[in-house]
C-alpha cells in the first residue's frame with residue numbers, strides 16, 4: 001500500500017503503475033509513470049473528470065501527462081481525453097475514423113448513460129482523435145520503462161487495445177475485454193465470435209503471473225481471465241476448434 005496514492009483514491013499496482021476506479025460508471029483509469037513521460041489509459045468520461053484525473057495523476061507522477069491510450073471507443077473510456085490537449089493519443093487502428101464518424105453517437109450514448117447533456121456535448125466537441133494508430137504492437141518508451149500497446153481485438157469492440165507494463169510484477173490493462181464487477185458487456189458493436197481469441201492474446205501478453213486490470217472492477221489474475229474466456233466462449237457459442 002502506498003499512502004500517498006491511497007489518499008488520492010488511487011491503487012498503486014507496481015513501482016511504475018497504478019489505477020483508479022472512477023465514480024458513476026466504475027471505469028478504470030490507468031497510470032504509468034516513466035522517468036521522462038507519463039501515460040494515462042482511459043482518462044475519464046468528460047472534461048471535468050478528465051481535468052480532475054489529470055491533476056491527480058500529475059501530482060502522483062510529479063510530471064505532466066504526455067501520452068494517452070484508449071482501450072476502446074466507449075464514452076466512459078474516452079471523453080475525459082478532452083482535457084488533455086497537447087498529449088499524444090494512441091488507439092487501435094480504425095479508432096480515429098470511428099470516433100470521427102460517430103461523434104454524435106458517442107455523445108448520445110453518454111447522455112443515455114446519464115452524463116449531463118452539456119458535458120457530453122462539450123467533451124465530444126473537444127475530444128482529440130488518436131493520431132497514433134496501433135496495428136499489431138507498439139513500444140512506447142516512457143523513460144526507465146517500455147510499455148507495449150497491443151491491438152488484441154476485435155472483441156468487446158472493433159478497436160480493442162491492451163497495455164502491457166513490464167516490471168517485477170507485470171501489469172496488463174485489459175479495457176472492457178475483461179470485467180470483474182459484472183458480466184462483460186457485449187453491445188451491438190461487439191464482435192463476440194472473436195472475443196475469446198482476444199482474451200488468448202491478453203493471456204499471451206501477461207502470462208500466468210501478471211496483474212490483469214479490467215475496464216470495470218477489481219484487479220484479477222490469469223485464472224480469472226481464463227475462466228471469463230471459457231464463459232464467453234460458451235455464451236457466444238464459439239468453439240475451440
Ligand SMILES: [Zn+2]
Pocket residue numbers: 072074156176
Ligand atoms: Zn466498453
